[in-house]
Amino acid sequence: MSWLTSLPVWAILFLSLAIVGSVSASSYLFLHSRTGEHRERTGLAAAAYMTALGSLFAILTGFLINSEYATLRQAQSLVGKEAAAASRLAWATEALPSVDTALVQHRLGVYLTDSENSDFKAFGTENAENAQTSPGFESLRELQSTAFTIASRPYVASATANAIEQSMADLTDVRSELLSIADSEMPIELLLLSVIAGFALIINALFVALRSGGNTVYVAVGIIVIVALDLALVVGISAPFRGPFKVDAGPVRTMATEVQAGVYLPWVGPGQAIKVSSKTCDDDPASCVRVNPGDPIQLAALLRIGKDAGAAGLDDLRGFQLAIDYLDGKFDGEDGQLLGHEIALYEVDDKCSPDGGQSGAGQLLNDKSVVAVVGTTCSGAAKAAIPLFSEAGVLMVSGQNTAPVLTADPEPDSTYFRTAPNDLIQGSVVAGFVGGQLGLNNIAIVSDGSVYSDELSNVFETKIGSYGVSRTQTFESKEGSDYAATVAAISAGGFDGIYMPVNSPVCENLMNAIAANPGVKDLPVITSDGCVLAAVLPAATKVNAYGSGPDVTALEKQPFYRDEYKSAYRSKFGQAPLSVWNTSAFDAANLIFDAIQRTAVTADDGSLLIPRRSLVEAMQSVDGYSGVSNKMVCMPTGDCAQAGTIGVFRAPAWPVGSGSQTAQPVFSKTETLASVVRKK
DSSP: OHHHHTSOHHHHHHHHHHHHHHHHHHHHHHHHHHHGGGHHHHHHHHHHHHHHHHHHHHHHHHHHHHHHHHHHHHHHHHHHHHHHHHHHHHHHGGGSOHHHHHHHHHHHHHHHHHIIIIIHHHHTSSOGGGGGGSHHHHHHHHHHHHHHHHHTSTTSOHHHHHHHHHHHHHHHHHHHHHHHHHHOOOOHHHHHHHHHHHHHHHHHHHHHHHHHOTTHHHHHHHHHHHHHHHHHHHHHTSOTTSSSSOOOOHHHHHHHHHHHHTTTOTTTOGGGOOOOOHHHHHHOGGGEEEEOTTOOEEEEEEESOSTTOTTTTHHHHHHHHHHHHGGGSSOSSSOOOBTTBOEEEEEEEOTTSHHHHHHHHHHHHTOTTEEEEEEOSSHHHHHHHHHHHHHHTOEEEESSOOOTHHHHSOOTTOOEEEOSOOHHHHHHHHHHIIIIISOOSEEEEEEOSSHHHHHHHHHHHHHHGGGTOOEEEEEEOOTTSOHHHHHHHHHHTTOSEEEEOOOTTHHHHHHHHHHTOTTTTTSEEEEOTTTOSTTTHHHHTTTEEEEEEEOGGGGGGSHHIIIIIHHHHHHHHSSOOSSSOHHHHHHHHHHHHHHHHHHOEEOTTSOEEEEHHHHHHHHHTOEEEEOSSOEEEOOTTSBOBOEEEEEEEETTOOSSGGGGGTOOOSEEEEEEHHHHHHTO
16 A cells, blocks of 8 residues: 555545545446435435444544554654754763764764665655665664774773663664554554445435435535545555655754764864855865765875885874774774775875975875875975965875974965974973973084974074073084084083984984084983984983973873773784874874765765865864864864973883883973963
8 A cells, every 4th residue: 555655645635536536426326326216215214324424434534543643743753752862872972082972973974864865765665674774774783883882992981881872772762663663554454444434424425415405415525525535634644654744854854964064073063063065066166076986085195104214204104094994983903984985095205305295295186086185294394285285275184293383374275284282382391391300501402404393493492591591502413414523513512411303314313423422422312202213212222312292101091092092003013103193193184084074975976075175164163172192172373282291201211112111201291382372
């Protein structure tokens, strides 16, 4: 009977009136030809049954209408409960690490969309059990797996875990109840009895009309119409998922839209949700990337990953790779998928130079399928690449750039962001350590001439003056220069400490030269995060070396890092972290994933449309993303890390390579970017 209940209301009414009217007309003609002189007697007999038959028909159809309407109301109520359970699940995930929050809510959005698009259609077929193999069923299973896996982890509070599990149970129960309703049918016996009672009532009315004539004919016609309308109504409301009176999936549709837009993400919220549609790409097709079904989403890594790069950019790349691994909610060594697509990673070396940044950006921009870029490693490369990516509208997020100049005065159309703390913070903290704790008065500052080195040297020199330091002098030692000559000049200057925020390999070459010079080999040598690398550690142990950078030991307070991330890094790469930047790169990649999930649109042909300029808007809306490395609030300048905990470690106990097992900072301080700017 599904074909009948699937008809629109006008068709059911027309069909019911046509059938009942035709049968009634045929019956009238037949009775008219047969009753003859017996009309009076048969009319009187029929009149006696009118009340009984009318009551019987009213009772039967009333029962059916009430029963089917109650079922319709119950189904509609369950749809509301499904949306409410989804809302509770979304709110429950707020207490999770942001990477987990985004993952569960993304799975939830997919399920709600599939539920509306596939489950409700399957419920409306003759075999509602088809819903057990629909995309909605599969996405619910994925949501359950992800939610229960995360909720079972030790870092999830019991109250949060219970809320997630209860919400999932509610979602599952509601779906089962909807399936049960869809699989149930109206009692066909009662419908047949109603039809028989209705036609019996009509025939009796025709007998009466034949006996009395006149206006009683209109009464008979009225009864015919009432019977037809009642039967049409019974049929019309008997299938809650098809036909004219069916369940409204609006609450589920609204919830799906809100979840996918990021309304329930604690770092976005209702006021910051990005409104996108396929029209967004129609209005700006040049900035829109189309990913066809089955094709990967093309992302890029512009990092210092050449053969001579040591560990400088490799650790960034590893953080990116771990983020791709975790797209399925597990660090299992297998790449996850983003919006049902694999990630293709285009790796280009930034060569830690302006030329490398410029050429690398040009190379990536020649590929129109590139959606966004993680990079660069070096600030000098970023300074050259930012204008190119910004002009093209391509999002660029760095997990290691720290030079203040990159976010000091950005262009209005800048597409650049960074998850690494601004060196205004590091320079201020290290100045406090050198001038306060070490109490140095005469400090030699060495720069390698890079943007990173010059900027951090300037910040340090500006800040160190407030600690009563009597003299500073800056020396330049570029890669390939005479390191021994630079060290000899420092030795001749009578300094009591050396500050050298330089990159590798300048760092280890200078340390080797310092170790070979008796005049300075015992002086405190303070270097920075560009030098705190596993590859530099052997040279650092030859001198009295301190290394500054993000205090990764503070991350031990974060359960996700302690219980999941740290062991996953060692398991995947077979060694301790090579630098202090892999977690920042992990966060950078996940912020890009989050932006894509909130702005991508599925086209009618199943392809994915990613408006690249909307990705930038999505990044600008980030306010309170709890990353592994830091809490992110992305400002218009591009700075997302609004605070930083900077640690100073003494070699060999650096937080990288072999030193990571015993690393503890000799000095650690948290500063906000706003506070160090005010102190300038």
